[in-house]
Amino acid sequence: MKLNVPTLASLKEQGQKPDVVFWVGCAGSFDDRAKKITKAFVKILNHTNTSFAVLGTEESCTGDPAKRAGNEFLFQMQALQNIETLNRYDVTKIVTTCPHCFNTLKNEYPELGGKYEVLHHTQFLKTLIKEGKLKVEGGTYKGKRITFHDPCYLGRANSVFEAPRDLIQKLDAELVEMKSCRAKGLCCGAGGAQMFKDAETGEKEINVERTAEAIETKAEIIAAACPFCTTMMTDGIKHHKQEERVKVMDVAELIANAKDL
Amino acid sequence: MSYLPNFIFLILIIVGGGIFLRNILRIKRNINLGKAVDRSDKTALRWKQMLRIALGQSKMGSKPIAAILHLIVYVGFIIINIELLEIILDGLLGTHRLFAPYLGNLYHILIGTFEILALLVIVAVVVFWIRRNGIRIKRFWKAEMKGWPKLDADLILYFEVVLMMLFLSMNATDYLLQQQESHYIQAGSFPVSKFLRPLFEGFSFNSLLLLERSFWWAHITGILVFLNYLYYSKHLHILLAFPNTFFAKLVPNGKFEVDEHIKKEVLMMLYPDRVVSETSSAVPSKFGASDVFDLNWTQLMNAYSCTECGRCTEACPANRTGKKLSPRKIMMDTRDRLTEVGENLNKNKGVFQNDEKQLLHDYISAEELWACTSCNACVEVCPIAIDPLSIIMDMRQYLVMEQSAAPQLLNSMMSNIENNGAPWPFSNQDRLQWANEQLN
Ligand code: SF4
Ligand code: SF4
Numbered sequence: 001m002k003l004n005v006p007t008l009a010s011l012k013e014q015g016q017k018p019d020v021v022f023w024v025g026c027a028g029s030f031d032d033r034a035k036k037i038t039k040a041f042v043k044i045l046n047h048t049n050t051s052f053a054v055l056g057t058e059e060s061c062t063g064d065p066a067k068r069a070g071n072e073f074l075f076q077m078q079a080l081q082n083i084e085t086l087n088r089y090d091v092t093k094i095v096t097t098c099p100h101c102f103n104t105l106k107n108e109y110p111e112l113g114g115k116y117e118v119l120h121h122t123q124f125l126k127t128l129i130k131e132g133k134l135k136v137e138g139g140t141y142k143g144k145r146i147t148f149h150d151p152c153y154l155g156r157a158n159s160v161f162e163a164p165r166d167l168i169q170k171l172d173a174e175l176v177e178m179k180s181c182r183a184k185g186l187c188c189g190a191g192g193a194q195m196f197k198d199a200e201t202g203e204k205e206i207n208v209e210r211t212a213e214a215i216e217t218k219a220e221i222i223a224a225a226c227p228f229c230t231t232m233m234t235d236g237i238k239h240h241k242q243e244e245r246v247k248v249m250d251v252a253e254l255i256a257n258a259k260d261l
Numbered sequence: 262m263s264y265l266p267n268f269i270f271l272i273l274i275i276v277g278g279g280i281f282l283r284n285i286l287r288i289k290r291n292i293n294l295g296k297a298v299d300r301s302d303k304t305a306l307r308w309k310q311m312l313r314i315a316l317g318q319s320k321m322g323s324k325p326i327a328a329i330l331h332l333i334v335y336v337g338f339i340i341i342n343i344e345l346l347e348i349i350l351d352g353l354l355g356t357h358r359l360f361a362p363y364l365g366n367l368y369h370i371l372i373g374t375f376e377i378l379a380l381l382v383i384v385a386v387v388v389f390w391i392r393r394n395g396i397r398i399k400r401f402w403k404a405e406m407k408g409w410p411k412l413d414a415d416l417i418l419y420f421e422v423v424l425m426m427l428f429l430s431m432n433a434t435d436y437l438l439q440q441q442e443s444h445y446i447q448a449g450s451f452p453v454s455k456f457l458r459p460l461f462e463g464f465s466f467n468s469l470l471l472l473e474r475s476f477w478w479a480h481i482t483g484i485l486v487f488l489n490y491l492y493y494s495k496h497l498h499i500l501l502a503f504p505n506t507f508f509a510k511l512v513p514n515g516k517f518e519v520d521e522h523i524k525k526e527v528l529m530m531l532y533p534d535r536v537v538s539e540t541s542s543a544v545p546s547k548f549g550a551s552d553v554f555d556l557n558w559t560q561l562m563n564a565y566s567c568t569e570c571g572r573c574t575e576a577c578p579a580n581r582t583g584k585k586l587s588p589r590k591i592m593m594d595t596r597d598r599l600t601e602v603g604e605n606l607n608k609n610k611g612v613f614q615n616d617e618k619q620l621l622h623d624y625i626s627a628e629e630l631w632a633c634t635s636c637n638a639c640v641e642v643c644p645i646a647i648d649p650l651s652i653i654m655d656m657r658q659y660l661v662m663e664q665s666a667a668p669q670l671l672n673s674m675m676s677n678i679e680n681n682g683a684p685w686p687f688s689n690q691d692r693l694q695w696a697n698e699q700l701n
Contacts, residue, residue, distance in 0.1 A: 005696035024692075026683040035695040042696075056693040060682030068635050069671045070549065070657030072520045074678060076527040084531075107516035112524065152636040157515025183641050184323075187578040192635030196674035196684055200632040203583030210578075 003042050007056040008089045018053040020124075021091050023105065025098035026061050027227035033234065034227035040256035041097050041121055047261055048133040052095075058085050062104040069193035076112065079104075083114035093117045095124040097252060099153035099226045100191070106158070120154055122164040122225050122251055129170065138172030139258040146173040146254075147219035149210070149233060150185030151226035164225045164251050171258055173221075178213040186210050188232035195228050211236030215246065222248045263355075270352035270481075277485030284492035288565055291603045295558035300508040310646070311507040320644040324572070327392075330385040334421065337382040338499075341375050341428070348481055361448035372449035376432065379425040380453045386421045393418075400571030403580075405590040410495070410569055417496050424483050431476035433457035434469050441466050501566035502645040508559050509646035514637040517654060523548070549658030552619040553599045556652060563647040564595035573639035573649060579632040586632035588639035588649035594624035595652060621656055630656050631668055 011018060022045065027034040045052050063078030086094075094116050096102050106118035119127075128134035146168050154160045161182045168175050180186040189199070189206030199205055211233055214222045222237070224230045233248045249257075300307075313319045318335070321328035347360050361368045393401050393414060401414070432454035439447050461469060491497045498505075522545050528535065550556050573588040574580050580587050598620045605613055621627075633653045640648050660666045667675070674684045682689045 001700060003696055003700070005693070007693070024695075026685065029692045029695060030683060030685055030687045035698070038695055039698075039700060043700075054693065054696075057689055059692060060689065061678045061684060063678070065684050066675055066678055067517065068654070068657075069667060069675065070654070070659075070661035071667075071675055072523050072548070072658055073527065073662060074675055076519070076523055077531070078678065078682070080527055080531055103513075103515040107513055108519055111519045152634070152638075153515055156637045156641050158513050184576070184638070186581075187634045187636035187638065189578060189634060192633050193671060193674065194634050197631070197668045197670040199582075200579070200584045200586070200628055202579070202585075202632075206578045206582050206634065209582050 003039060004046050005042060006053045007058075008053045008091075009056070009058065011053050012089065017090070019051040020093045020095050020119075021086070021089075022052050022054050023062075023094050023096035023098075023101050024054055024059060025096060025101045025227065027231075028097055029059070031227060031231070033231055037097055037227055037230065037250040037252055040250065040261075041252040043256045043261040044125065044128070044134065044252060044259075047259065048128050050128070050133070055085065060085075062101050064100040064104045065193040065196060067104070067108070068191070069196075075108075079109055079112050079114070083109060083112055086114060086116065091116055093119070095119045095121055097121045097227065097250070099151040099157075100228070103153040103157050120158075120160060120163070120225070122154075122167055123160060125167055125252065125255060126163045129167075134255075136167070136170040136255055136258060139260070141171040141173045141221070141254060141258055144171075144173045144221060145176050145217070145219040146171070146221045146223050147176050147178055147214055147217045148181070148223045148225075148251075149178070149188065149214065149229055150182060151224065151229050152185070152187050152191050154225055155185050156183055164223065167251050167255065168223055171254060176217045176219055178217055180213060186213065188226075188229040188236075190228035190232045195231075205236070205239070207232040207236035208239050211240055211242075215240055215242055220246060221254070222246060223251050223254060224248060225251050267353060267355045273482065273485065274349065274352070277482075277489065281485075281488050281492075284489065287603055287607070288492070288497075290606070291599050292558050292561045292565065294554055294599070294602065295556050295561040296554075298557040298559055300510075300559060303511055306511055307507045310509065310511070311503055314506040314509075314644070314646055315502045318644070320642075320646075323642070330388055333378075333381045333385040334389075337378040337385075338421075341378055341382075341425075343371070344375055344428075345481075345484065348477070352481065358446050358448050361446060368448055369450040372432070373452050376429065376451060376453035379428055383422055383425050386418050386425075390415070390418050400575045403571060403574060403587060403589070405587055405593055406569070406571075410593065413494050413496075414569070416490075417494065420483070420487050420490070424480065424487065427476050427480040427483060429454040429457055430460075431473060431480060434461050434473040434476060437461055437464070438466065438469050438473060441469070495567065495569040498566050498568040498645060501562065502568075505559075505562055505566040506646045508562065510559075510648065514640055518651070520548075547659065548662040549660070550652070550655035551621040551659045551663070553595060553602055555659070556595070556655060560648070560652055560655075561595070561599055563649075563652075564592050564599055566645055567592040567596065567647055568645065569593060570644065572642045572644065573647070576638040576642045578634055578636055578638065584629075584632040585626065586629040588653075591625060591629070591649045591652055592647060595620060598624050621659065625656065627660060627666065630660065633657075 024038055028038040060082055061078050062082065063075035067075035094105055099120060102118060102120045105116065129136060148164055148168060165175060187206060188210050222233050224233055230248055230250055237243050237246050237248060318332060321331055350359050351357060392398050432449065432451050436451050437458060438445050461472065553561060569589060571589050577586065577588050602613065605616060630653055635650060637650060640650050677684050677686050681687060
């Protein structure tokens with residue numbers, strides 16, 4: 001099977017416009033682990049015959065890591081160029097698998113002239129289910145203990161707590177919560193541009209602390225909804241030498257797997 | 262001669278109130294050293310936010326025991342202060358229990374309620390003290406709490422117990438006076454202070470009168486001293502929590518400020534032909550914040566409002582894993598520096614004299630700033646809607662944009678974005694490669 005991934009440019013050539021633009025993000029495009037999430041999500045988009053397109057080589061970093069690192073100038077350079085591209089294609093609706101892209105596009109682009117309806121993929125998948133386009137049943141995950149790690153930029157930053165949990169419940173899985181969850185969720189340690197630097201000296205790494213909480217729940221799967229969280233949690237689990245017992249997966253991957261896509 | 266007490270009381274109120282007013286004006290002046298930021302929008306929503314968070318204590322609930330204890334002290338203090346009105350009028354007019362004849366039975370109920378509340382406040386304060394000094398709850402014993410902050414927290418508790426004890430002792434002696442002399446005003450019910458009576462039984466009428474007056478004077482003086490103590494204390498939150506929650510940001514936590522000046526510059530760079538009209542706007546003297554003058558006034562008000570409760574620090578992932586960063590310390594440092602700047606202004610007739618110091622490095626180190634994951638846990642958990650993260654971000658902006666002082670790896674990340682449009686050194690031409698790769 002091959003993925004069907006149209007670009008906005010190719011659709012435009014044919015005089016077409018997609019319903020929604022899938023913003024892949026830098027991790028989703030280049031990082032080996034995150035690419036799997038991207039592909040899983042596209043499988044679902046293809047499966048549901050969703051009319052979508054990607055920007056492909058016209059996409060560029062949203063500027064989030066630059067802004068959080070303190071480089072407002074670089075952030076705005078990136079933002080304004082992306083907005084120029086998006087507006088050239090009259091984009092109105094965007095879905096993204098990265099909470100950082102989601103937050104930046106949704107909250108920080110409007111003031112710079114980029115006003116779109118922006119959805120996180122967990123919200124989007126929920127709508128697909130609601131509209132009857134996607135049917136999800138337990139299958140492989142029926143009865144499995146799954147815990148959900150709230151990405152800071154999805155949860156606390158934008159108050160999206162229920163969409164990913166609703167999806168996990170659709171898998172007939174047993175959703176168990178960590179000690180810190182929802183608005184009190186503990187960061188994985190990647191946000192604020194930390195992903196790209198070494199941590200300051202301390203007693204331990206943040207992902208080690210967080211995965212300890214996850215292991216405590218005795219879950220077999222840690223569900224994530226962010227490519228950076230996925231990486232951080234996977235590393236944390238390795239640190240605890242639990243990689244045989246605990247898997248870290250994006251909600252989109254869980255759904256694609258459950259449907260055997 | 263008989264008016265001497267009234268006169269002394271008047272002087273006491275004027276001096277106590279006057280110093281308090283001067284302090285408030287100084288705080289206002291210091292807060293206004295901050296940069297302008299518009300928070301005059303959505304007034305209805307702001308009132309709601311203030312009523313919910315400050316008056317309604319809505320964010321306290323996440324720690325139920327602390328919430329109940331705090332509520333007792335908070336409600337107790339507000340209600341008992343109704344009595345203050347009578348005390349002040351009595352003092353000025355030379356009367357005694359002025360309201361008693363007008364309120365009749367209600368007066369009994371009121372005094373009785375005040376006494377019960379006073380007892381509850383004492384109990385709550387004792388538990389607070391035990392939590393701090395007996396159980397030693399961790400968040401009260403972090404590095405930044407050494408010295409004055411620790412003493413301050415304890416002093417507030419002692420103040421409260423002493424004030425409540427004075428109030429009760431005053432009532433106890435008053436009741437005994439009422440018993441001894443039938444023409445002494447007979448008023449009030451004393452469900453709590455009756456247990457203090459044995460201490461004063463057997464005293465002559467005059468000794469009792471002297472005691473009662475002493476308690477009365479000590480009580481009102483204590484209140485005035487406490488009022489003026491606020492200026493130096495984290496207890497200032499009892500006033501500032503209200504404006505602080507009113508002016509707090511209403512947008513999602515994840516939305517950080519988009520700098521307007523930079524926007525103009527970037528627009529000019531990218532599209533020189535489009536923006537010709539607005540070239541006159543003043544370019545700011547510096548980007549980001551290295552001192553309190555560069556922060557906006559809500560951030561400075563945040564600093565004055567902070568209760569040093571440490572909920573933010575307890576929730577902070579960096580602090581939890583042993584890094585130097587503590588969001589509470591960010592707020593305390595900002596206040597300390599602002600106080601220092603304020604003193605400087607006081608000494609120099611309102612004109613700031615360069616003291617070769619600043620918030621960055623002298624108070625907050627770059628190491629602390631770089632440890633933040635911008636996770637918003639501190640913002641979310643703060644019971645009075647303080648935003649330590651915004652200060653951290655403004656200071657990072659200064660480090661990067663004014664000093665190019667980012668950690669080396671972040672510099673690489675940024676130059677990658679600049680050159681390839683991604684934080685890693687991949688060519689943008691390969692962005693869509695995943696679509697052609699093998700599936701799993
Ligand atoms: S935003 Fe920064 S300071 Fe606040 S809790 Fe998270 S890491 Fe700590
Ligand atoms: S910033 Fe808020 S949570 Fe942190 S110590 Fe101050 S009052 Fe407490």
